[in-house]
Structure formats: structure tokens, C-alpha cells
Amino acid sequence: VMLDTGATTVVARSLLQMSLEDYERHFDSLNSELGGGSVVSERSASGTFNGEEEKLHYIPIRILGRGAFGEATLYRRTEDNSLVVWKEVDLNSLSEKERRDVMNEISILSILEHNNIIAYFNHFMDKNTLLIELEYCNGGNLYDKINQQRGKLFTEEVVIWYLYQIASAVAHIHKAGILHRDIKTLNIFLTKTDLIKLGDYGLAKKLDSEFSMAETCVGTPYYMSPELCQGSKYNFKSDIWAMGCVLFEVLTLTRTFDATNPLNLCVKIVQGNWTMEVNSDVYSSELIKMVYECLDQDPAKRPTADQLLDRPCISCYRQELEERVALLNSAMKRPKLSTVTETPVAVVTTRSREVYFWGGGKFTPQKLDTFKGGSSAQHVCAGESHFAVVTVEKELYTWANVQGGAKMVGQLGHGDQASYRQPKKVEKLQGKAIRQVACGADFTACVSDEDLMYMFGSDYYGCIGVEGEFGMEILEPVLLEFFEERPVRQVSCGDNHVVVLTQSGEIFSWGCGEYGRLGLECEDDFSSPMQVEIPKGATISSVTCGSDGTFFLTDTGKVLACGNNEFNKLGLNQGISGLKNHTGEGYQGIPYITTLTLVKQLSRFKIQVIAPGKTHTAAIDERGRLITFGCNKYGQLGVKDFKKHQGVQVLVGPFGGKIVTKVSCGDDFTIAATEDNQIFAWGNAGNGRLGMPADKGFGSEVCPAMPRPIFGSLHHVPDLSCRGWHTIIIMEKVLNSKTIRSNSSGVSVGSGKYFTLVIDTL
Structure with missing residues (x-):
């Protein structure tokens, strides 16, 4: 459970005493800080800001937890593929005061902007349900993290x-x-990179000054301070006590105070009778002293949070720690904020998302039941002998696609040579948020949200790129240290080579250099990344490896290529002077090229996707037009015949007027998907390549030279790989969709003025 939805219940039941006058003062000051006056007067009668209506699209993934007043649900924003949490509050069950408490949480979330605090993005009203959109932490919470230690203490x-x-x-x-x-381990969330986010402000209260005191007895019993147990007034030092309890749990893996009933628990808290002592053989005396100071019975003797940060064991590393937090935050995929002041319209679309694969003797598409809910697929890739899938929650799964029980050489990353026939999570990447994967013939590369790169599999050609490991079989993911200082934007793998595009726009390649596929002006092999010279004035936006060649797409839609040009599959044979003789196909052409060369035949197009x-x-x-070139022996160009075509072909026929969104090419076949949710296949149908049943006439001798629709019903294709x-393909069907337009009166107090002000200040 990523959100403590028990505290969602407490949002509605909390006993805050902030007056309406306090709210007005708070919102007025917030408005002035933001440089705004009254925004309400600028709204049109339709509820839009200056006539605008911003729509944000969401797809529900899975329920994270349930409380008495609603649920916490994980959603994916389709605009940027970011993950967010919607925390629900059922307003039907709330009194007017409890509704004010809900408003309090939103107002507090809106003013808290910090790298270690759960971010607030939006809120929506769906009839009588308030939906608060929050940052998602994919690493669970500190309570789970402590339990997962199984008695093994954390390092200092x-x-x-x-x-x-x-x-x-x-x-x-x-x-x-x-x-x-309500500071407790359940309300301290983590990302997979161990970045901490403090969340759940349903019980939070705003005090006028550091000397102000609160009186209401709220919070979770195990973390209640002595002053709370005794019914005394309390202040910020009560939070420090709770923080001390949390740190005690981190150090001992045990609750600070424990008892069989609330009365005994309060007695132990007041007496300072904690469950055990912190192990001084493992932790420094300074660290232990800090924790016990937080647990001082006298609130005045407890340090402030700032004073804790100034202690030597933290202050001497503070700059390094600050930089690490900033770096991890910048690597996170965060939703884009609303561009209008009004709460935007939310469009929630429920979809069924499924993964299918075929080929290699499987004539009909095989559905994979592994990828459902939070494990639904976001990105897929096919290798010569294995498949890889990245889920929406950034976990990597791999499995074998070989005939019989052939041994793997590490390309699955599971630490052995077994041929797993079903998708299996790569456990060694636990804690890493993987955003992209690329498969070679017998190795795998993946990139994390931190822009780090991991590789595993056969290093026969030096493709793993790790010093001193040449020719080895790497059975588990290894971090490529070379790219720790060169953040990776994208990676692509050929059969036996690797090309990387960094965030700074540099290109590095390594592995087999035959035919000049590495773009390094030679045919040498390299076992570590080598920088590729980019033509002056070109800015590379993506790299794509073929089996023995490479394409480089520029930000202006031009295409550069290097490597083996057999069958003119790089498109280099026309429009280039000084053609060399090449007898392989009986025509003049460039057999291969070792430097990045402009594909002039594609210059009249602005290319968005290239699929070798x-x-x-x-x-x-x-414009969504599909263009093909290269060998046409099996009709894989989709131009009605099996003749040689030296130029590039713009496919019309079934694609006339359609916008093609996805395309991928196998050895002798092509699969494409269109914007109107159709999927087409053509070329060599042998061994199930086209996903067409052999008993319906699509056996090995059939080679449709025109694109034929496959999968009878309409499906959207988020990703495809051959x-x-x-x-392997991801297919989606829309099940239902609804639009949520917030109605501020749903959580209003009186005229609704106060809730409107909350919206205006976000």
C-alpha cells in the first residue's frame, strides 16, 4: 500500500479548530504572495479561466489502498505517461466542519513545495467525491522498508x-x-531510489508562531508524545518526538514503545520506557544521542529539525546529501502542472491493456497473463532469443523465446542460464525505476529514471561495455560506470552492437564494428563506449540500431545512417555521387558506410520514426505516412509485388488516408498500427511471423505483399517490437470514459467562497 488510506479516513474525522477567519487571512496572504488579486472575477460563467478549458487524461492502473471514506488509486496521465495517486474523500459522509478539514489538507498541500514532501498537483470533484491528485512514490513506505529488512540492521x-x-x-x-x-513510518513514502517523501497532512494544523500551542489529541498512539498522552498543550516539538520514534524504528527495526492496550502504551511513553536499546556496536554514539534527544520527556530539551541538520554527522555531508536529493528528484518523471489557474477537466478512461507475442512456430498470438493492473506493460522489446517488458511501475521482466531448452547466456538477467518460458521480474534491478529496455541478439540493455544504464548477457563482441569483462557471460545486470557522468537519454541494440544517445546530445557506440555499423570510420570492434562524431549542425533526437547498421534521427526529421547497406536497406543507393560497384544484387550501390551519412532519399520527408x-x-x-525500402523478396515492402525496388516507397493501398502510429520490421516481414486502431501485417508468413493461423491458408508458403489486417477487433497499440x-505487442481497448468537471459547491461552506479561494491560490 503506497498511501496510508487509514489517514484518509482521518482527513474527514480530524478535529482541527481553525476558524473561517483564519482561512480568510491565510488565503489572502497566499494570494498576495503569488502576486494575485481576486481571480474569481476573471472567470467566465462556464467556469473556465478566460474562456479556456484544459483537459487532462487519466487511465486507472490499480487501487493502492482503501479507507472508510474512500480509496487511493494509481493513475497514469496519458499526456506525459507520469504516474499519480488520486486520494478519494467521500463528502456525503462528512459534516460541514469535516469538509473544512478536507479543505485544510488541500490548502496545506498547496503551500508545501519541497523535494522530500509529497507534491500536490490538482483536485477534482466527481459528484460528491473529492479527488486529490498527489505525487506517487513507487518504493512503498518506510514501514514496509523496515519489515523487509528481516532483522538485518540498516547501515549508518x-x-x-x-x-x-x-x-x-x-x-x-x-x-x-x-x-x-501524524509523522509515522506509514506516512513516510519512498521511491525506488530511496528518496523519501513525507505525506498525509489530514491531521496537520497551522500554528501562528513557533510558540503557539495546539490542544486537540490526535495522531497515531505509537508515536504520541508524552505531552499528548497527558492531555497537555503541545507544539512543533511533538513532531520531533514522533520523528525520534521513527528513527528509533529505523535503528532497531522495532517499535519505540509497545503495549497490549492504549493505557499501558501511554504509561510507557510518559515513563520513557522504550522497548530496547540502540546497538552501540553498529551505530555511532553521536547518532544514538540524536535519537534519544528527540525522545526527551521535556519538549523544550528536544532539538528542532534545523538543529538536527546542523549536527556534525549530517552537516559534514550536507552538500553531498542535498545534491543527491536534487539529482534523484530531477530524474523522476513528474506530471506537468496545469497551465490554467482553474482546476482542469479530468477525462478518466478505463482501458484493458494486454500483451501478445507470436512467431517462431507460434502461428496465433499468445496472450501473457502476467501483465495486468500495476504490472501492465508500458514498453516492449524483442531480441533474437528473448523478450523484455517494462511495466507502468518501471519494473523489468524478461523471458526466453527459443525452441526447446536452449541455455541462455545471461540475456535474461536472472543470475543463471535457465530458459524461463514465462515472464520473470529481474530481481537484481529491484529498487531501480527502469524506463527503457533494448535487446540485442543475446544481451540486454536498460535505462533507469536516473539516466543510468545497466547491461547483461553475452559479452562475446564486447557489447556489455564493462572493462575487464570482454568475452564473458554476464548473468546479472551491471551498471555501466562510464555513463554515471554522462546521463543516458536512450539506448538501442543491434544484433551485436550498442548505440547510446546521452542527455547532452552525444553519441557513443561499441560492440561489433563490421560494415562500419558503429559510425567510427572503421570496422574495428570496441568493448567500451566510443564517441561518434556527429556531422556539424546536426542535433540527434534518437538512435535506432538495425541488425548490422544504425540510423540517427535528427530534430529536423532528417535521417543519417551507417553500416551494411545490402539490399539498399539503409536507403543510401540513390542520390549519392561516386557510387561503388556492388555485385551482390547486380546493381550499382554503396555496400556499406562507416561514417554517418545523410539518407538523401528520405530528405523530402520529415521522419518521426525509423524501424530497421x-x-x-x-x-x-x-504526416503519419508509411515509407519502406530495402529487400522485397517476400513482399515485406508492402507494395503489391515481390520485385526489387531501389527507391523508397510511400505505402498507399490500405494505408491511404490513414495515420500510421507504430511500425516494426522483422527478418522478412512488417507489422504496423494506425491511429484508427487497426493492426496490419505483411511479408513472409512462415513460422507464424504474421500472427495468422496456418490452417486458414497462412502457412510458410504464403507471403502477402499487401498489408493485411490482423486481430479482428480494433486495438490501440502503445508499443510494438519485432x-x-x-x-511482441501491447494492445489496448477502451472500456469506458467519463469527464469530471469540478463543481466547487460540492465542498463549499455556505456560499462556496472559501473553497473557490483554495483553487485560486494553487
Whole structure:
């Protein structure tokens, strides 16, 4: 459970005493800080801002948890593929005061902007349900993290990392005059990179100054301070006590105070009778002293969060820790904020998303049941002998697609040579948020949200790129240290070579250099990344490897290529002077090229996608037109015949007027998907390449030279990959869709003025 939805219940039941006058003062000051006057007067009668209506599209993924007043659900925003959480509050069950408490949480979330605090993005009203859109943490919470240790203590380095982040978050909310009142391990969330986010402000209260006191007894019993247990007034130091309890749990993996009933628990808290002592053989005396100071019975003697950050065990590493937090935050895929002041319209579309694969003797598409809910597929890739899938929650799965029980050489990353026939999570990447995967013939590369690169599989050609490992079989993912200082934007793999595009626009390649596929002006092999010279004035936006060649797409839609041009599959044979004799196909042409060369035949198009196969290539231009070139022996160009075509072909026929969105090429076949949700296949149908049943006439002798629709019903295709005779595809069907237009009166108090003000200040 990624959100403590028990605290969602408490949002509605909390006992905050902030008056309406306090709300007005708070919102007025916030408005002035933002440089705004009254925004309400600028709205049109339709509820849009200056006539605008912004629509944000969401797809529900899975329910994270349930509470008495609603659910916490994971959604994917389709605009940027980011993941967010919608925290529901059922307003039907709330009194007017409880509705004010809900407003309080939104107003507090809206003013808290910090790298270690759960971010607030939007809120929507769906009839009588308030939906608060929050940042998603894909690593669970600290409570789960402690339980997963199974008695193995955290290192002091990890504890200080956690302590720094928690103290930073608490210091920030206290500076904003906010008392959290429910700090506990369940409300401290983590990303897979161990970035901490303090969340759940349903019980939070704004105090006028650091000397102000609160009186209401709220919070979770195990973390209640002595002053709370005794019914005394309390202030920010009560949060420090709770923070001390959290740190004690991190150090001991045990609750600070424990009892069989609330009365005994309060007695132990007041007496300072904690469950055990922190192990001084494992942790430094300074660290232990800090925790016990947070648990001082006298609130005045407890340090502030800022004072904790100034202690030597943190302050001497503070710059390094700050930089690490900033780097991890910048690597996270975060939703784009609303561009209009009004709460935008939410369009929620429920879809069924399924993964199918075929080929290699499987004539009919095989459905994979592994990829459902939170494990639904986001990105797929086919290798010569294996498949790889990245899920929406950034986990990598791999499995074998070979006949019989052939041994793997590490390309699955599971630490052995077994041929797993069903998708299996790559456990060694646990804690890494994987955003992209690329498969070679017998190796795999993947890129994380931190722009780091991991590789595994056969290093026969040096493709793994790790010093001293040449020729080895790497059975588990290894980090390529070369790219730690060169953040990776994208990776692509050929059969035996790798090409990387960095965030700074540099290109690096390595592996087999035959035919000049590495673009390094030679045919040498390289076992470590080598920088590729980019033609002056060109800015590369993506790289795509074929089996023995490479394409480079520029930001202006031009295409550069290097490598083997057999069958003119790089498109280099026309429009280039000084053609060399090449007898292989009986025509003049360039057999191969070792430097990045402009594909002049494509210059009249603005290419958006390039998809090389074994002997031919397909491309999509900015108008959604499909273009093919290369070998046509099996009709894989889709031009009605099996003749040689030296130029590029713009496919009309079934694609006339259609916008092609996805295309991929195998050894002798092509699969494409269109914007109107049709999927087409053509070329060699042997061994199930086209996903067409053999008993219906699509056996090995059939080679449709015209695109034929496959899958009887309409499907949207988020991703598609072909390699050799294999295809893997993600297909979506829309089940239902609804539009949510917020109705501010749904959570209004009186005239609804106060809720409108909340919206205006976000």
C-alpha cells in the first residue's frame, strides 16, 4: 500500500479548530504572495479561466489502498505517461466542519513545495467525491522498508540518508508554521531510489508562531508524545518526538514503545520506557544521542529539525546529501502542472491493456497473463532469443523465446542460464525505476529514471561495455560506470552492437564494428563506449540500431545512417555521387558506410520514426505516412509485388488516408498500427511471423505483399517490437470514459467562497 488510506479516513474525522477567519487571512496572504488579486472575477460563467478549458487524461492502473471514506488509486496521465495517486474523500459522509478539514489538507498541500514532501498537483470533484491528485512514490513506505529488512540492521550511512531527508521535510513544514501531527513510518513514502517523501497532512494544523500551542489529541498512539498522552498543550516539538520514534524504528527495526492496550502504551511513553536499546556496536554514539534527544520527556530539551541538520554527522555531508536529493528528484518523471489557474477537466478512461507475442512456430498470438493492473506493460522489446517488458511501475521482466531448452547466456538477467518460458521480474534491478529496455541478439540493455544504464548477457563482441569483462557471460545486470557522468537519454541494440544517445546530445557506440555499423570510420570492434562524431549542425533526437547498421534521427526529421547497406536497406543507393560497384544484387550501390551519412532519399520527408529489420526498413513521417525500402523478396515492402525496388516507397493501398502510429520490421516481414486502431501485417508468413493461423491458408508458403489486417477487433497499440521471426505487442481497448468537471459547491461552506479561494491560490 503506497498511501496510508487509514489517514484518509482521518482527513474527514480530524478535529482541527481553525476558524473561517483564519482561512480568510491565510488565503489572502497566499494570494498576495503569488502576486494575485481576486481571480474569481476573471472567470467566465462556464467556469473556465478566460474562456479556456484544459483537459487532462487519466487511465486507472490499480487501487493502492482503501479507507472508510474512500480509496487511493494509481493513475497514469496519458499526456506525459507520469504516474499519480488520486486520494478519494467521500463528502456525503462528512459534516460541514469535516469538509473544512478536507479543505485544510488541500490548502496545506498547496503551500508545501519541497523535494522530500509529497507534491500536490490538482483536485477534482466527481459528484460528491473529492479527488486529490498527489505525487506517487513507487518504493512503498518506510514501514514496509523496515519489515523487509528481516532483522538485518540498516547501515549508518543509510540511516543518516533517511534522517537527513526526514529532518529536511520536517524543518520545511515547521518553517511554514505547520504542525504535521501524524509523522509515522506509514506516512513516510519512498521511491525506488530511496528518496523519501513525507505525506498525509489530514491531521496537520497551522500554528501562528513557533510558540503557539495546539490542544486537540490526535495522531497515531505509537508515536504520541508524552505531552499528548497527558492531555497537555503541545507544539512543533511533538513532531520531533514522533520523528525520534521513527528513527528509533529505523535503528532497531522495532517499535519505540509497545503495549497490549492504549493505557499501558501511554504509561510507557510518559515513563520513557522504550522497548530496547540502540546497538552501540553498529551505530555511532553521536547518532544514538540524536535519537534519544528527540525522545526527551521535556519538549523544550528536544532539538528542532534545523538543529538536527546542523549536527556534525549530517552537516559534514550536507552538500553531498542535498545534491543527491536534487539529482534523484530531477530524474523522476513528474506530471506537468496545469497551465490554467482553474482546476482542469479530468477525462478518466478505463482501458484493458494486454500483451501478445507470436512467431517462431507460434502461428496465433499468445496472450501473457502476467501483465495486468500495476504490472501492465508500458514498453516492449524483442531480441533474437528473448523478450523484455517494462511495466507502468518501471519494473523489468524478461523471458526466453527459443525452441526447446536452449541455455541462455545471461540475456535474461536472472543470475543463471535457465530458459524461463514465462515472464520473470529481474530481481537484481529491484529498487531501480527502469524506463527503457533494448535487446540485442543475446544481451540486454536498460535505462533507469536516473539516466543510468545497466547491461547483461553475452559479452562475446564486447557489447556489455564493462572493462575487464570482454568475452564473458554476464548473468546479472551491471551498471555501466562510464555513463554515471554522462546521463543516458536512450539506448538501442543491434544484433551485436550498442548505440547510446546521452542527455547532452552525444553519441557513443561499441560492440561489433563490421560494415562500419558503429559510425567510427572503421570496422574495428570496441568493448567500451566510443564517441561518434556527429556531422556539424546536426542535433540527434534518437538512435535506432538495425541488425548490422544504425540510423540517427535528427530534430529536423532528417535521417543519417551507417553500416551494411545490402539490399539498399539503409536507403543510401540513390542520390549519392561516386557510387561503388556492388555485385551482390547486380546493381550499382554503396555496400556499406562507416561514417554517418545523410539518407538523401528520405530528405523530402520529415521522419518521426525509423524501424530497421534484417533486410528492409520502414519509416513514418510527420504526416503519419508509411515509407519502406530495402529487400522485397517476400513482399515485406508492402507494395503489391515481390520485385526489387531501389527507391523508397510511400505505402498507399490500405494505408491511404490513414495515420500510421507504430511500425516494426522483422527478418522478412512488417507489422504496423494506425491511429484508427487497426493492426496490419505483411511479408513472409512462415513460422507464424504474421500472427495468422496456418490452417486458414497462412502457412510458410504464403507471403502477402499487401498489408493485411490482423486481430479482428480494433486495438490501440502503445508499443510494438519485432526481431528475427518474433513479434511482441501491447494492445489496448477502451472500456469506458467519463469527464469530471469540478463543481466547487460540492465542498463549499455556505456560499462556496472559501473553497473557490483554495483553487485560486494553487
